[in-house]
Amino acid sequence: MSYDESPQPARRRFGRHHLTVAVAALVPTALAGWLVWQGTGGSDGAGASAATAAGSASSASAPASPTATASGRTAAPGDGAPGGAGPAGPLAGKVVVIDPGHNPRNKDHPTEINKKVDIGTTTKECDTTGTATKSGYAEAAFTLDVSQRLRTLLARQGATVSFTHDNDRPYGPCVDERARIGNKAKADAVVSVHADGSASGNRGFHVILPALVKGGGADTSAIVGPSRELGERIVGDFRRETGSAPANYLGDGTGLDVRKDLGGLNLSTVPKVFIECGNMQDSADAALLSDAEWRQKAARGLAAGISGFLEN
Known part of the structure; x- marks a missing residue:
């Protein structure tokens, strides 16, 4: 009215x-x-x-305001995503196996690790103790630290990440078992983390790729191509994140090395590479490898390379 x-x-x-x-x-x-x-x-x-x-x-007649939803949130295992949401992110559904080189307790089991195992084309020792810096920082401790950092980064992107070991075994596993773990997981990518023990003055990192091997129980014909792509991506991202140069003592400056004598590569049926993150016998490289901040950069470089490969 x-x-x-x-x-x-x-x-x-x-x-x-x-x-x-x-x-x-x-x-x-x-x-x-x-x-x-x-x-x-x-x-x-x-x-x-x-x-x-x-x-x-x-308020019933007013336009609804935007609200945050679980579907717009990147969730990772165990990060407290609302409603118990599972992994989400660019690597959701991808399986990555990380292979920390050696084992801190290998040195206590010389008989077991020296036992020969079949690597497809020949036999080789089950495992080795690895190298160390002159100050005593062991390669096995280094590889576990970088691998654990890498696992965290990949899981945040939604990947399912498995280890060949997590310092939970008395020794090993042997190189043939390390390959089987990745194969059984049907991994989209496997990376074996190492540090080199070359002569002083030899500096830098390199990624080891599987050669074309056919014989005995080894056949890498299906993985040579994708493994090279994985390795090339890791080289670029590892260099960018760490500031380290590719090795000056092999690979002609490419940061890549192809080998046919590694059981972990010969017996793999899924894309797999090794990375030697630096030379523990060189004082300058050893200083980097011993630094926790640099190891985080190394993990970031590996994660970026793996992600780029899996998202391609």
Whole structure:
């Protein structure tokens, strides 16, 4: 209802009808003020339900505002994603096996690690103790540290990550078993993490690729191509993240080396590479490998290379 706002006679008196209309006009205004007072704490909550109802009614016709949803959130295993959401992210559904080279306790089991195993084309020792810096920082400790950092980075991107060992075995595993672990997992990529023990003055990192091998139980024909692609991506990203140069003592500056004498590569049926992150026998490289901040950079470089390969 609207009111006639045209001029009225100055001496006109209000009758009962006019008074009723005036009061009716004031009621909604008074009620609205009372509800606001109640909703802002003007009482001990006696009018809270009325205020809430009024607010709900007024908002029902308003456009819905954007809200965050679980589907827009990158979740990783164990990160507390809402509703118990599983892994999500660019690597969701991908399986990566990380192979930390050697084992810190290999040195306590010389008989077991020296036992020969079949690598497809010949036999070789089950495993070795690995190298160490001159100050005593062991390659086996280095490889576990970088591998654990790498696992965290890949899991955050949604990958399912497995280890060949996590310092949970008395020795090994042997090189043939390391290959079988990746094969059994049907891994999309396997990376074996190492550090070299070359002569002092030999510096830099390199990635070892599988050669074309056919014989005995070895056949790398299906993995040579994709393994090279994985290796090339790792070389570029590892160099960028760490600032280290490719090895100056092999690979002609490419950071790549092809070998046919490694059981972990010969027996693999899934894309796999080794990386020698630096030379522990060179003092400059050893200083980098011993630095936790640099090891995090190394893990980032590996994660970037693996991600680039898997997302391609």
